[in-house]
Amino acid sequence: MKNGSPSLNALDPDTFAxxxxxxxxxxxxxxxxxxxxxxxxxxxxxxxxxxLPDTAPEHGEPVDGxxxxxxxxILPGLTHFQSPNFFAYYPANASTAGFAGEMLCAGLNVAPFxxxxxxxxxxxxxxxxxWMCKLxxxxxxxxxxxxxxxxxxxxxxGSTCEAVICTLAAARDRALSKLxxxxxxxxxxxxxxxxxxxxxxxxxxxxxxxxNFRIIPTxxxxxxxxxxESVRHAVEADLASGLVPLYLCATVGTTGVGxxxxxxxxxxxxxxxxxxxxxxxxxxxxxxxxxxxxxxxHGAELADSVSMNPHKWFLTNMDCCxxxxxxxxxxxxxxxxxxxxxxxxxxxxxVDVVDYKDWQxxxxxxxxxxxxxxxxxxxxxxxxxxxxxxHVEMAKWxxxxxxxxxxxxxxxxxxxxxxxxxLRPRPRYEGDHAVDALNRKLLNAVNASGRAFMVHxxxxxxxxxxxxxxxxxxxxxxxxxxxHLIQEKATQIxxx
Amino acid sequence: MKNGSPSLNALDPDTFAxxxxxxxxxxxxxxxxxxxxxxxxxxxxxxxxxxLPDTAPEHGEPVDGxxxxxxxxILPGLTHFQSPNFFAYYPANASTAGFAGEMLCAGLNVAPFxxxxxxxxxxxxxxxxxWMCKLxxxxxxxxxxxxxxxxxxxxxxGSTCEAVICTLAAARDRALSKLxxxxxxxxxxxxxxxxxxxxxxxxxxxxxxxxNFRIIPTxxxxxxxxxxESVRHAVEADLASGLVPLYLCATVGTTGVGxxxxxxxxxxxxxxxxxxxxxxxxxxxxxxxxxxxxxxxHGAELADSVSMNPHKWFLTNMDCCxxxxxxxxxxxxxxxxxxxxxxxxxxxxxVDVVDYKDWQxxxxxxxxxxxxxxxxxxxxxxxxxxxxxxHVEMAKWxxxxxxxxxxxxxxxxxxxxxxxxxLRPRPRYEGDHAVDALNRKLLNAVNASGRAFMVHxxxxxxxxxxxxxxxxxxxxxxxxxxxHLIQEKATQIxxx
Numbered sequence: 001m002k003n004g005s006p007s008l009n010a011l012d013p014d015t016f017a018x019x020x021x022x023x024x025x026x027x028x029x030x031x032x033x034x035x036x037x038x039x040x041x042x043x044x045x046x047x048x049x050x051x052l053p054d055t056a057p058e059h060g061e062p063v064d065g066x067x068x069x070x071x072x073x074i075l076p077g078l079t080h081f082q083s084p085n086f087f088a089y090y091p092a093n094a095s096t097a098g099f100a101g102e103m104l105c106a107g108l109n110v111a112p113f114x115x116x117x118x119x120x121x122x123x124x125x126x127x128x129x130x131w132m133c134k135l136x137x138x139x140x141x142x143x144x145x146x147x148x149x150x151x152x153x154x155x156x157x158g159s160t161c162e163a164v165i166c167t168l169a170a171a172r173d174r175a176l177s178k179l180x181x182x183x184x185x186x187x188x189x190x191x192x193x194x195x196x197x198x199x200x201x202x203x204x205x206x207x208x209x210x211x212n213f214r215i216i217p218t219x220x221x222x223x224x225x226x227x228x229e230s231v232r233h234a235v236e237a238d239l240a241s242g243l244v245p246l247y248l249c250a251t252v253g254t255t256g257v258g259x260x261x262x263x264x265x266x267x268x269x270x271x272x273x274x275x276x277x278x279x280x281x282x283x284x285x286x287x288x289x290x291x292x293x294x295x296x297x298h299g300a301e302l303a304d305s306v307s308m309n310p311h312k313w314f315l316t317n318m319d320c321c322x323x324x325x326x327x328x329x330x331x332x333x334x335x336x337x338x339x340x341x342x343x344x345x346x347x348x349x350x351v352d353v354v355d356y357k358d359w360q361x362x363x364x365x366x367x368x369x370x371x372x373x374x375x376x377x378x379x380x381x382x383x384x385x386x387x388x389x390x391h392v393e394m395a396k397w398x399x400x401x402x403x404x405x406x407x408x409x410x411x412x413x414x415x416x417x418x419x420x421x422x423l424r425p426r427p428r429y430e431g432d433h434a435v436d437a438l439n440r441k442l443l444n445a446v447n448a449s450g451r452a453f454m455v456h457x458x459x460x461x462x463x464x465x466x467x468x469x470x471x472x473x474x475x476x477x478x479x480x481x482x483x484h485l486i487q488e489k490a491t492q493i494x495x496x
Numbered sequence: 497m498k499n500g501s502p503s504l505n506a507l508d509p510d511t512f513a514x515x516x517x518x519x520x521x522x523x524x525x526x527x528x529x530x531x532x533x534x535x536x537x538x539x540x541x542x543x544x545x546x547x548l549p550d551t552a553p554e555h556g557e558p559v560d561g562x563x564x565x566x567x568x569x570i571l572p573g574l575t576h577f578q579s580p581n582f583f584a585y586y587p588a589n590a591s592t593a594g595f596a597g598e599m600l601c602a603g604l605n606v607a608p609f610x611x612x613x614x615x616x617x618x619x620x621x622x623x624x625x626x627w628m629c630k631l632x633x634x635x636x637x638x639x640x641x642x643x644x645x646x647x648x649x650x651x652x653x654g655s656t657c658e659a660v661i662c663t664l665a666a667a668r669d670r671a672l673s674k675l676x677x678x679x680x681x682x683x684x685x686x687x688x689x690x691x692x693x694x695x696x697x698x699x700x701x702x703x704x705x706x707x708n709f710r711i712i713p714t715x716x717x718x719x720x721x722x723x724x725e726s727v728r729h730a731v732e733a734d735l736a737s738g739l740v741p742l743y744l745c746a747t748v749g750t751t752g753v754g755x756x757x758x759x760x761x762x763x764x765x766x767x768x769x770x771x772x773x774x775x776x777x778x779x780x781x782x783x784x785x786x787x788x789x790x791x792x793x794h795g796a797e798l799a800d801s802v803s804m805n806p807h808k809w810f811l812t813n814m815d816c817c818x819x820x821x822x823x824x825x826x827x828x829x830x831x832x833x834x835x836x837x838x839x840x841x842x843x844x845x846x847v848d849v850v851d852y853k854d855w856q857x858x859x860x861x862x863x864x865x866x867x868x869x870x871x872x873x874x875x876x877x878x879x880x881x882x883x884x885x886x887h888v889e890m891a892k893w894x895x896x897x898x899x900x901x902x903x904x905x906x907x908x909x910x911x912x913x914x915x916x917x918x919l920r921p922r923p924r925y926e927g928d929h930a931v932d933a934l935n936r937k938l939l940n941a942v943n944a945s946g947r948a949f950m951v952h953x954x955x956x957x958x959x960x961x962x963x964x965x966x967x968x969x970x971x972x973x974x975x976x977x978x979x980h981l982i983q984e985k986a987t988q989i990x991x992x
Contacts, residue, residue, distance in 0.1 A: 007886060008879050010591035010811050011578065011968045017524040021517060023596045027603035028513040040780050043615040047624055049642055056627040060876035063596060066869075070600065074866070077616025081606045089613070092860075094605040095506035100519045100559060104566060106813045107523040109590040117541040117585070120573025127545055133551040146545055158654055169701050181705040185678055197833045198859060204830070205665050205857065207703015209677040256836070311860070315506050317602045318862050335691045340752070340954040347576035347622045353541050361857070362702065363694060364807070366590075366814050370570065373562075380556035381929030382784035383504050390503060413531065435913070436925045458836040 008060075019063045026067045027099075030075065031082065034473070038450025041078035041086045084473040085265040085452045087482060089282045090418075091470025093314035097378035101371025102317045108370070112410045113363050115353035122354055124370035129154025132322050132372070135381055136288040136308070142324035144250050154324040155359040156368045162283045162361050163307040163323035164202040164249075166331060168335040170302070171247045173207055173334040179244070187246040188212045188238050191259065194254035194459075196280060196390040197486065203247075214244065220460060223413050224259035226250065227282035231269050239273075247276045250303070253284025256457040256465070257420045259411035260284070264299020271302055279306040286313035286324070287392070290385050295417075304330075313417075313470050315387060316375050320368050323359075370438050391417040391469045398467060401483050407490055411462060417469040422462065423490060436463035439495065445489040452482045504556075508791040512900045515559045522563045526571065530969070534946025535581045537718060539573035539690050565928040569587065571718045575949065583978060584951045586751065586779045586914075587966025591811035593874035597867025604866070604986045609859050617768065618850055621865035625650025628818050628868070631877055632804070636798040638820035650820040651855040656778045658857050659803040659819035660698040660745075662827060665802070667743045667772035668702055669830040675740070683742040684708045684734050688722040688757065690750035690955075692776060699743075706740065716956060719909050724745065727765050735769075743772045746799070749780025751955035752953035753908035753916045753960070758778070760795020767798055775802040777816070780912050782809035783888070786881050789912070799828075809913075809966050811883060812871050813891035816864050819855075825976075830853040887913040887965045890975045894963060897979050903986055907958060913965040920960065932959035941985040 009015070051073055112121035130147030133154060143149020157163045168189070176183050189203040193215050203213050214234050218224045235245045248270045250261040263279055270277035275356045285308020287293040300306060307323045310316035325331050335446055336358035357363050379387070393416040402408045402421045409424040423433045423442060440456070443465050447453055457464050469479060537610050547569055549844045608617035626643030629650060639645020653659045661870045664685070672679050685699040689711050699709050710730050714720045731741045740894035744766045746757040759775055768774035775796055781804020783789040796802060832854035841921070853859050875883070891913040898904045900919045905920040919938060920933045936952070939961050943949055953960050965975060 007971070008591070008811070008875055008883055010589075010832075011527050012592070012594065014525045015597070016527060016592045019592050020520045020595055020599065021524075023599045023603075024513055024516045024520065027516075027599065028509040030603070030783060031507050031509045031512060031646040034684070040612070041615045043619075045615070045619070046642065047620040048616045052623050054626075054644065055630050056872045057876045058878050060874050060879045062872075063593070063874060065686070066596075066873050070866070074616055074620065075604075077614075077619070078604065078606050079612070081614075082604070089607075092605055092607050092785070093506075094603065095504070096512045096515050097506065097559070099512070099602055100515060101525065103516065103519045103599065106595055106598035106602070107519075107526070107590065108571075108574065108578070109588055109813050110574050110744075111585075111588050111814060113539070116536070116575070118573075118575045118577075119541070120570055121546045123539075123541070123544040124570065130550075134551050148550065159860045161858040162859075165701065165857065172703075181707070182681055184703055186679065198904070201833045201857075204833075207668075207680055211677070250720060252795065309860075315504070317605050319605065319860060335697065336695045337567045337700075340952065352884050361661065361697075362657040362659075363692075364655045364805075376552045377562050378559060379504055379506070380553050383555050387504055387506070393525065396821075405547075408557065409628055427854075444931050456836065475503070475773045480723070490953070495508045 005334065006191055022063055022067060024387060026071070027131050034083050035085060035269065036084065037076065039079050039453035040079045040447050041077050048073065048077060065234065076409065078311060078400050079453065080463045082473065083470055084472060084478040086471045086483065087467045087469060088453045088455045089470050090312050092311060092318055093313060093315055093470055094317045095375065095472055095473040097375045098315050098317040098371060100226035104370045104374065105367045108367060112367060113357040113365055114355040118271060118367070121367045121369060122356055124373060125156055126354055126379065128369045129322060129324065131376060132325060136285060136297070137294045138297065138306060141301060141305060141326045152302050152324060152326045153328045153354070154322055154355055157321040158319040158323065158324055159321050160196065160280060160307055161198040161202055163203055163321055164198055164278065165486050166323070166335060166360060167276065167278050167305045167325065168202050168206045168247060169334040170330045174330055175244060175246055183244065185209055185245045186242065188214060188243050189247045190214045190231055190234060190245070191215060191249040192218050193249070194218055194224050194256050194259050195249050195283065196255050197249050199249045199354045209418070224257050226261040226266060228265035228269050231266060235269070235273050244271045245275045247278065248299045250277060252281040253416055255283070257268060257459055258284070258298050258386060258413065258415045258418040263297060264302060267299045267302025278304045279303045281308040283309070283312050283415050286310065289381060289390050290388055295298055310372060310375070313388065314375065314384065315379060315472065317373060318422065328359070335359065362496055394476055395469045396421050398479050398483060405487065407494065411464045412459060419467045420464045420472070421467070422458070422464050423494070428495065432461065439465060441493050442486070442489055445493060446485055449485060451485050505604045505687045514903060518559055520562060522567070526769055530576055530579050531581060533572065533576050533579065535949035536575045536943050537573050537581045544569065544573060568712050578969065580967055580971060580974040581978065582967045583913060583963045586808050586932065586964050588807060588814055589809060589811055589966055590813045591871065593871045593967055594811050594813040597804065597870035599869065600866045601863045606863050607860050608863060609853040609861055610851040614863070617624065617863045617865060618852055619870060621652055621892045622649065622817060622850055624817060624865045624868045625820065625870060631822055632793070633790045634793065634802060634820060636801060637797060648820060648822045649824045649850070650818055652854055653815050653817040653819055653856055656658070656692065656776060656803055656805060657694040658699055659817055661693055661701055661830060662819065662856060663772065663774050663801045663821065664702045665830040666826045670826055671740060671742055679740065681705055682738065682740045683737045685743045686710045686712060686727055686730060686741070686757045686852050687745040688712050688747070690720050690752050691745050691747055692751050692778065695745045698722060713990050716756065720750065720753050721956060722757040722762060724758065724761035724765050728764060731765070731769050741769045741771045743774065746773060746775050748775060749912055750775040753955055754780070754911045754914040755908065756792050756911055759793060760798060763795045763798025773799045775799045777802065777804040779805070779808050782806065783884050783912050785792040785877060786884055806868060806871070809884065810871065810880065811875060811968065812867060816867060824855070849932060851884060890970070890972055891915050891965045891970070894975050894979060896967070901983065901992065907960045908955065915963045915987060916953070916960045917963070918960050921989070924991065928957065935961060936984070937958045937989050938985055941989060942981055945981060947981050
């Protein structure tokens with residue numbers, strides 16, 4: 001062999017530029033037409049498998065044919081999170097800047113697992129977490145010392161569940177250091193019936209016995225927020241049984257109804273019983289850049305960790321989750337394991353740098369910080385606040401519209417851009433079950449139209465429809481259309 | 497409010513296309529010039545923080561200035577994984593097709609956590625895992641039934657560590673279903689001293705007591721592969737102490753020296769003692785698409801799970817890890833937790849679909865399958881085999897060159913594209929410590945030149961230099977240059 005086998009030349013700059021432009025044009029066309037697809041796909045299981053060959057192709061082919069197939073076979077089978085008529089789950093909003101950041105991340109393709117593995121990628125991440133912390137008015141204790149803080153710090157994960165597992169492991173190991181490993185059987189995790197199931201899954205993953213996960217009920221009287229009283233009650237009962245309170249989750253903007261737990265009050269309970277308090281602001285964290293929402297995070301100085309997902313409502317393409325901790329040492333002592341090939345041969349002495357591999361589950365990681373940097377610089381804090389407020393104002397309009405139609409009721413107070421509503425019970429319906437069935441029928445009819453997509457939740461045993469506003473391209477007219485669609489379907493299905 | 501606050505119009509198709517093209521041109525320029533940067537950055541801690549403002553900008557700015565800053569301030573501070581002179585860790589190889597796939601993933605920005613949340617994104621993932629399984633000649637038991645297999649299946653994770661945690665949790669819960677939760681204190685995980693530390697970290701995360709993690713020594717006599725005998729010995733000792741063998745990790749292509757554990761023999765031990773066998777082929781899995789390497793995976797029909805990372809050596813930009821399991825039900829029973837808003841309102845009956853949220857840690861997930869699809873179609877199996885073989889041939893050349901220079905020795909057998917070598921001991925040096933110091937000095941000198949970047953490992957208490965060939969743009973001349981650089985620095989530092 002003189003020069004090796006024939007090379008694919010898979011990063012030839014001219015080919016790279018040409019083929020990448022074809023993809024860009026394809027995506028620009030997608031954004032132009034995305035509102036023409038049914039928002040939720042009606043694809044049948046097996047429909048794509050039947051079209052594709054059984055094995056990978058033996059020979060390569062040009063990119064054009066691949067893009068044609070994406071357009072013809074994949075796009076109609078997706079549920080279009082970028083459609084302006086997408087009102088389901090919580091948003092996953094893409095943007096030109098978020099996409100530019102993803103391109104830089106994917107194109108540079110560095111893996112900053114240690115400082116040495118890409119120094120300024122790590123440093124940019126530290127600075128971005130400080131910027132976000134200040135923008136959201138989180139307490140200074142979550143800032144890096146270099147950022148003017150008190151020795152805390154932040155890291156970018158891919159998802160809240162990863163962040164939760166890391167904090168659960170840190171809390172667990174902090175507790176076990178005083179208990180011996182057998183203590184793991186006694187540790188108890190607390191969340192509300194509105195907390196994300198991620199906490200339950202995370203607790204199971206880190207080895208907390210499933211019987212030691214407490215789901216504390218909430219009710220309309222506290223607007224579905226967790227009360228300090230109910231937590232204290234649950235904790236006292238566990239203490240009486242010889243168990244050890246470990247971890248309490250407070251949510252700002254729950255997934256189901258957008259409820260807000262009283263962070264400060266829960267922080268006091270957590271502190272009193274020596275529990276780790278995590279504040280999950282996955283969705284609503286984005287709104288905390290607006291002063292009018294910052295009251296919801298008051299008391300966060302009593303939290304051990306806070307997380308939020310820019311990939312939900314911050315114009316940041318997936319994936320991106322910010323996690324801040326007050327004590328990085330507690331995180332790294334649970335997650336740090338080193339290998340010879342990861343020690344930097346050039347610096348034998350310890351220098352004060354961040355090795356992000358010890359702040360997360362995986363060793364490998366992407367350069368997500370550059371994405372957040374591009375988003376923050378391209379739109380600025382003012383632009384991002386306007387983005388949030390625009391969605392909140394549309395949600396207010398929808399809330400009022402629902403209230404003005406006597407057939408409907410708003411089921412939980414609207415805090416941000418999520419409205420939870422349903423067809424209200426009327427004397428002629430026989431009980432809750434019938435009301436639920438009607439609402440289920442309504443939601444099905446709305447989604448089946450292809451003109452909007454929403455999902456439901458169940459709160460107080462009621463089937464509730466969620467309209468979550470947050471897609472990048474959603475304009476007032478889309479919200480109006482969604483409301484008229486709901487009215488139209490309601491008229492069709494309601495008994496005369 | 498009539499039309500909401502002013503919109504950023506953050507997905508306007510024309511702006512999107514224009515700004516994205518600017519990023520493409522920037523990246524094409526980067527690939528043109530990447531070999532001009534020192535491969536490993538020499539950036540000092542704090543150097544970027546001093547340049548950036550303390551807080552996020554209040555107002556947005558055009559993309560051009562941002563790209564200029566990336567070029568001026570970020571690029572010189574990165575360690576360039578895409579440099580043709582990058583020989584460190586294992587590769588993280590980008591490609592035009594992998595990048596196109598990342599763009600489609602980021603641009604469509606769907607989150608296929610359940611079938612209903614984007615049906616054909618899930619289905620494409622199932623088919624891609626079947627394609628990869630067949631391409632690597634893995635046993636049929638890892639194929640989905642629909643793909644001609646026996647009820648197994650695969651999923652894309654972001655990293656091996658995530659895959660490992662999911663399989664550890666599945667193995668743990670399978671064992672605990674017979675033991676009650678207290679049994680967690682008795683479970684034992686086995687790996688070799690060459691296994692990735694990910695297993696140790698994963699075992700800690702899922703609550704296995706750290707004292708129950710067995711690191712079994714390997715030696716030159718088995719080419720640093722784990723022997724069935726040594727595992728049996730360790731297991732018997734644990735059984736005698738009343739412990740419960742849980743999980744055994746076999747590696748095909750270890751990180752340190754590229755060693756291969758005997759999968760079939762370890763599979764028999766695992767089966768005999770009721771342990772879960774995981775085969776980690778993170779790096780070398782890519783080579784298994786070439787028939788000449790498939791012998792290394794013989795016996796995998798005795799494994800419970802197998803993983804490999806296309807983002808290492810398969811022209812797939814980060815991140816992408818394939819995990820196959822023989823029994824998806826064991827995985828999902830450990831990881832499935834459901835919420836009302838994730839149940840599909842339209843199908844109340846159970847249909848046989850995959851909900852990938854139950855195959856992974858997080859709820860949210862990216863549409864990584866489209867990336868793998870584009871790579872496989874754009875280059876074809878033949879192109880990808882040529883890509884692998886080109887790197888292996890270059891490694892063979894380097895291995896021969898090192899052997900031909902009597903100052904060096906190859907320390908472990910080369911299996912794939914990794915060569916482990918060092919300056920050999922000679923009578924005049926006093927003991928191992930002096931040889932290690934010289935090799936450390938050599939590696940430092942090579943890396944400090946900026947003309948190549950390698951890392952070391954320690955095996956049999958020897959400091960060993962690793963040359964891992966796998967960057968997309970690496971050509972024979974870069975390997976030759978690296979060898980001449982090593983010779984030149986050796987001449988400078990060796991005592992006369």
